[in-house]
Structure formats: C-alpha cells, structure tokens
Amino acid sequence: MKKSERHRSLETRGKRKRTKGRLKELFNKKELQKQARISARFLAVFLLSFFVIYTLISFLPVELFEHFTALLCAFAFSLFGYSSNIILGEPVQILVNGKYLIEISYLCTGLLESTIITSAILASFGISIRKRVVGILAGIFFVNFLNVLRIALTVHAIVTSQNVAYIDFIHNFLFRLTLFVGIACYYAAWFLLATSNPKLNLCTKKSKKH
Secondary structure, three states: OHHHHHHHHHHHHHHHHHHHHHHHHHHHHHHHHHHHHHHHHHHHHHHHHHHHHHHHHHOOOHHHHHHHHHHHHHHHHHHOOOOEEEEOOOOEEEEEOOOEEEEEOHHHOOHHHHHHHHHHHHOOOOOOHHHHHHHHHHHHHHHHHHHHHHHHHHHHHHHHOOOHHHHHHHHHHHHHHHHHHHHHHHHHHHHHHHOOOHHHHHHHHHHHHO
16 A cells, blocks of 8 residues: 555656646746746837837938038047048048048938937837837937047048958957947947836845845
C-alpha cells in the first residue's frame, strides 16, 4: 500500500510539473504575441507618421530650412571666432573667414533626424499626449543642437586641418553616426522618463520613512 501511494504521489507531482510547464509555454507564447502586436503597431504608426510629416515638409521651400540652419551655424561659428557671410540660393552657402565656402544642403538641416524622432514619439502608445508633445519639442531642439555642433566642428576641422580624407570621415561618417546614436539615446531616455510612475516612487519613499 505504501509503495502504491508513493507511486501515485510521484505521478501527481509529475502531472503538476507538466501542467505548469505547459502553462508557462502558453504564457510565453501569449506574451510573445502581445509584444509582436505592440511592435507591429509601433512600426505601422511610425512609418505612417514619417510619410505624412515628410510629405507635408516637401510642400515647403527647402531653402527656408537651409537658411534657418545657416543662421544657427553662423552663430556657432562666431563662438569659434570665425566670421561668416550667408549666401542665399539652393543650396544656401556660408563663406567662413572670407575663404572657406560651406554648403548647407537638405541633409544638413536635421529635418530627416527630426522627422524620425517625431514619428517614433508619436508611435509610442500608452503615453499621454502632453508628454509626447514635450518629448517632440525637446527632441527637435536636441537634434538641431547636435546637428549644428556637428557642422561647426566640421568647419573647425576644415579651417585647422588640410587633410581632406580626415575631414570627409568625421563629417560624413563619424558625426552622422554620432547624431543617430544621440537620437536613439534621447528616445530611450524620454521613453523611460515618460513611462515612469512618479506617484509610485513617492509612495515608496513615504513608506521607507515610516
């Protein structure tokens, strides 16, 4: 009798373990499906937002954005002690120190990067509209700051160095890579802050005091 009882108990435990294993697998599948739906929705809204914003921008004269970027760059150049003269046209040009002619084309305006970060924030569901609007405005400011800094440092390299390969590397690869890495880091930081629960943190602090 004792052996049969032990055998039954072992079978029962085995069944429970198998049931738990199946439930875990089922839960994991459901969780994966949920995450897949969230990712698909994010990607769909991101692409749609990017297309709509990019289309709306295309109706505006690109010289407007180039001129605005040139004004910001001229201010940045002055901090390095360089004189600059803006020449309107397509693309807008900046004559630095009366010697170096710098072109500010569409890719130098930061519009592409601003559109990417705006679309990503718009596609972030579950976050209040207010936080998303603040995130977009701060993101556009951050992108323009990085972009102008990139151009200013490139011009500084042109003035101080005659190595064309070095200048081309830092401008077209290194600084552009830094810009996109900066965008990714900004979005990650914004998302973590936007999804944090300040009320929960406050309650935790109060409970620790008590």
